[in-house]
Amino acid sequence: MYNIIGQALFISMLASFILSGMALLVSRWSLTRSVYLAGFFADVLDFFYLPLRQIFLKFSDTRVLDKWMASLKNRAHKSAFAKTKKRIVLAPHCMRSLDCPAHSTQTGIQCKSCGKCVFTQLKKDAEKYGYKVFILTGSSYVKNILKMEASDGVLLIACDYEINKVMRALKGKKVTTYGIPMENDGCFGTVVDYQKVLEVFEDFKSFPSL
Numbered sequence: 557m558y559n560i561i562g563q564a565l566f567i568s569m570l571a572s573f574i575l576s577g578m579a580l581l582v583s584r585w586s587l588t589r590s591v592y593l594a595g596f597f598a599d600v601l602d603f604f605y606l607p608l609r610q611i612f613l614k615f616s617d618t619r620v621l622d623k624w625m626a627s628l629k630n631r632a633h634k635s636a637f638a639k640t641k642k643r644i645v646l647a648p649h650c651m652r653s654l655d656c657p658a659h660s661t662q663t664g665i666q667c668k669s670c671g672k673c674v675f676t677q678l679k680k681d682a683e684k685y686g687y688k689v690f691i692l693t694g695s696s697y698v699k700n701i702l703k704m705e706a707s708d709g710v711l712l713i714a715c716d717y718e719i720n721k722v723m724r725a726l727k728g729k730k731v732t733t734y735g736i737p738m739e740n741d742g743c744f745g746t747v748v749d750y751q752k753v754l755e756v757f758e759d760f761k762s763f764p765s766l
């Protein structure tokens with residue numbers, strides 16, 4: 557009896573190891589090319605996220621894991637995101653100027669388009685492509701915004717860790733997420749490659765929401 561239980565445990569551990577290893581490999585490939593079964597492997601990585609994170613913490617950098625996972629999920633979500641009709645952009649407040657005159661509300665920072673940072677242009681371009689922009693001081697704002705703003709497509713501008721975290725939090729909800737990773741993290745003086753933002757707006761420009 558114990559022998560059978562031992563064998564079953566060994567087989568399931570071996571299967572988990574092989575499956576998560578394959579999923580990691582596919583997520584790494586997703587950075588540079590299209591991959592098959594992106595959604596399935598993204599689910600595998602979500603399932604094993606905590607143990608994998610510990611392994612990356614010990615032997616590599618957890619940011620690498622988040623980067624691979626965010627990339628894989630972008631591949632998995634791309635066609636569904638293209639079909640969304642009411643889209644919003646969620647971006648972090650650490651991208652704004654240190655002299656920002658705007659104040660915070662339940663739905664984030666109320667940008668005054670003062671011209672001191674990227675958000676003046678981002679709001680303008682986002683509106684042109686049919687997105688509404690929200691500037692968040694924390695990922696806990698996401699639920700507030702989605703309660704107040706009916707939307708089916710959420711474009712996340714954030715570090716890989718936050719993109720992956722919000723994608724995991726919104727999994728199974730009636731929204732499709734897509735992410736644009738910033739150039740740096742650290743919640744201070746963060747920067748996004750604006751060309752990448754414009755390219756994403758262009759890629760998904762059909763089905764405008766407004």
Ligand code: SF4
Pocket residue numbers: 652653655656657658665666667668669670671672673674675676
């Ligand atoms: S453009 Fe908006 S977010 Fe940027 S500093 Fe001015 S008010 Fe703040």
